[in-house]
Amino acid sequence: MREALPLMWRNIAERYNLIGTHCATCGSNYYPQRKVCPKCRRKGQLEGRVFPGKGVILSSSQVFVSPKGFEHETPYWLAVVELDNHAKLLTQVVDSADDQVKAGARVEVVFRKIYEDSHEGAIAYGYKFKVVPGGK
Amino acid sequence: MRSVSVIGVGQTKFGEHWNDSLRDLVTDAGVAAISDANVEGKDVQAVFGGCMAAGRFIGQEHIGALLADQMGLNPLPAVRVEAACASGGVALRMGYLAVASGMYDVVAVAGVEKMTDVSTEDAAVALAGAGDQEWELFNGATFPAIYALMAQRHMLDFGTTEEQMALCAVKNHGHAVSNPYAQFRKAVSLEQVMDSGYIASPLKLLDCSPLTDGAAALVLCASEKASKFTDKPVDVMASTQASDTLALHERETLTGLKATQVAGRDAFKQAGISQKDVDVLECHDCFSIAQIMALEDLGFCRKGTGGKFVEEGRSDKDGEIPTNLSGGLKAVGHPVGASGVREAIDVVRQLRGDAPKEVQLKDAKIGVSHNVGGSGATVVVHAFKRGF
Ligand SMILES: [Zn+2]
Numbered sequence: 363m364r365e366a367l368p369l370m371w372r373n374i375a376e377r378y379n380l381i382g383t384h385c386a387t388c389g390s391n392y393y394p395q396r397k398v399c400p401k402c403r404r405k406g407q408l409e410g411r412v413f414p415g416k417g418v419i420l421s422s423s424q425v426f427v428s429p430k431g432f433e434h435e436t437p438y439w440l441a442v443v444e445l446d447n448h449a450k451l452l453t454q455v456v457d458s459a460d461d462q463v464k465a466g467a468r469v470e471v472v473f474r475k476i477y478e479d480s481h482e483g484a485i486a487y488g489y490k491f492k493v494v495p496g497g498k
Numbered sequence: 499m500r501s502v503s504v505i506g507v508g509q510t511k512f513g514e515h516w517n518d519s520l521r522d523l524v525t526d527a528g529v530a531a532i533s534d535a536n537v538e539g540k541d542v543q544a545v546f547g548g549c550m551a552a553g554r555f556i557g558q559e560h561i562g563a564l565l566a567d568q569m570g571l572n573p574l575p576a577v578r579v580e581a582a583c584a585s586g587g588v589a590l591r592m593g594y595l596a597v598a599s600g601m602y603d604v605v606a607v608a609g610v611e612k613m614t615d616v617s618t619e620d621a622a623v624a625l626a627g628a629g630d631q632e633w634e635l636f637n638g639a640t641f642p643a644i645y646a647l648m649a650q651r652h653m654l655d656f657g658t659t660e661e662q663m664a665l666c667a668v669k670n671h672g673h674a675v676s677n678p679y680a681q682f683r684k685a686v687s688l689e690q691v692m693d694s695g696y697i698a699s700p701l702k703l704l705d706c707s708p709l710t711d712g713a714a715a716l717v718l719c720a721s722e723k724a725s726k727f728t729d730k731p732v733d734v735m736a737s738t739q740a741s742d743t744l745a746l747h748e749r750e751t752l753t754g755l756k757a758t759q760v761a762g763r764d765a766f767k768q769a770g771i772s773q774k775d776v777d778v779l780e781c782h783d784c785f786s787i788a789q790i791m792a793l794e795d796l797g798f799c800r801k802g803t804g805g806k807f808v809e810e811g812r813s814d815k816d817g818e819i820p821t822n823l824s825g826g827l828k829a830v831g832h833p834v835g836a837s838g839v840r841e842a843i844d845v846v847r848q849l850r851g852d853a854p855k856e857v858q859l860k861d862a863k864i865g866v867s868h869n870v871g872g873s874g875a876t877v878v879v880h881a882f883k884r885g886f
Contacts, residue, residue, distance in 0.1 A: 423646035424699045430619050432638045440643050442747045450747040465654050
């Protein structure tokens with residue numbers, strides 16, 4: 363359940379610092395972290411690594427009907443972003459003009475509140491991304 | 499492995515059943531299928547039930563035993579199968595394997611979901627559990643949003659248009675007009691779909707399947723014994739399944755479902771047929787873009803051409819692969835645990851000649867049903883042929 367506190371704190375390091383998994387055997391990068399490399403399986407040598415906070419939007423969608431906890435920021439942008447090390451993640455895109463949130467746009471990570479849990483008053487933090495205008 | 503046949507089908511009307519509980523629905527569907535199969539309760543040896551999220555939707559787990567109990571089938575072994583929106587399809591596959599293996603001669607397969615007892619917001623959270631809870635829903639991703647991300651990239655890469663997606667909904671609604679079990683027996687125009695407002699751009703309200711209560715069931719029998727019960731058996735030619743990452747962003751591509759490609763390829767191989775041999779298709783159109791991708795991923799058209807394929811009428815009743823003549827998830831409704839069974843049932847009806855006359859194909863011999871869980875983490879494909 364999204365409301366559960368352990369779900370928030372268990373992934374804090376991963377979310378706050380964008381730590382993913384690098385497989386030294388095949389060079390693949392995974393986000394979120396994995397315990398097994400799907401390509402190498404038992405031959406995989408996995409290590410945690412801070413991932414680059416920059417990447418490019420592969421696809422984006424503006425969400426008009428949101429789940430609980432996101433009402434106050436609706437509509438908001440979601441995107442699949444490919445980081446510069448080729449790992450991909452799903453993220454909100456904020457602080458960016460609507461017409462700039464599109465495939466091909468350069469983005470960089472920002473640290474933000476994700477949602478506020480009405481039941482326990484807990485606030486979940488994590489990454490969002492913003493468009494770097496004319497960014498490289 | 500021995501041959502397996504569908505010998506009976508049944509379902510409730512799909513829609514908002516405020517007066518019926520989950521147990522009412524699944525019992526009605528189960529009894530209808532058993533009666534259609536002309537079997538007695540004592541002939542049935544096991545029950546497989548697909549159900550995605552009864553715990554979230556109605557606070558009830560232990561659905562396997564509940565099914566057997568309510569259908570009056572105790573003390574038969576009963577299993578609940580969960581694979582998100584593919585729960586019904588996987589339940590069918592488990593029933594198939596149980597009979598094909600020789601363990602049982604006759605089994606009942608059901609799928610059910612009761613979705614309208616909770617608010618739309620709570621239903622959305624329950625459904626988002628079909629995706630990746632920690633890395634999609636956490637970030638505000640709804641189920642429509644995940645498919646919208648696929649649609650957006652499909653438009654970018656292949657020039658697919660919002661109108662082409664809308665046409666899937668228009669056509670499916672048109673088919674559902676004659677379907678007595680459909681939630682929406684109402685035609686919609688292209689303008690209505692285009693004006694229905696974004697849920698998650700580019701997907702609009704009428705690109706999305708609805709929240710639905712409903713149940714569907716069928717009876718499987720070893721083909722060698724089917725003639726004891728029916729003179730219209732429909733044989734299972736193939737039953738395949740594939741898995742992929744729960745989260746969309748971890749997949750190789752955003753513009754197709756690899757699990758559909760794999761399960762589809764395996765099904766055609768297992769059945770010994772090619773796409774040209776298929777007379778009728780029920781594919782998993784939880785969103786309009788999903789129908790376009792299914793036609794591509796199952797090999798009925800080339801990757802990227804699905805939008806045009808639909809626009810040109812090639813998936814219409816008189817086209818090369820008549821698709822979702824029932825109305826599809828879009829218009830029949832999508833009780834998530836039931837849809838996989840319902841899709842198979844509508845193929846069986848076409849092969850038996852039992853579809854509504856407005857959509858009944860002449861002489862359909864082979865059909866395929868395609869059932870997707872989540873945004874493509876589970877896909878089940880079945881091929882059927884007329885056994886008489
Ligand atoms: Zn590796």
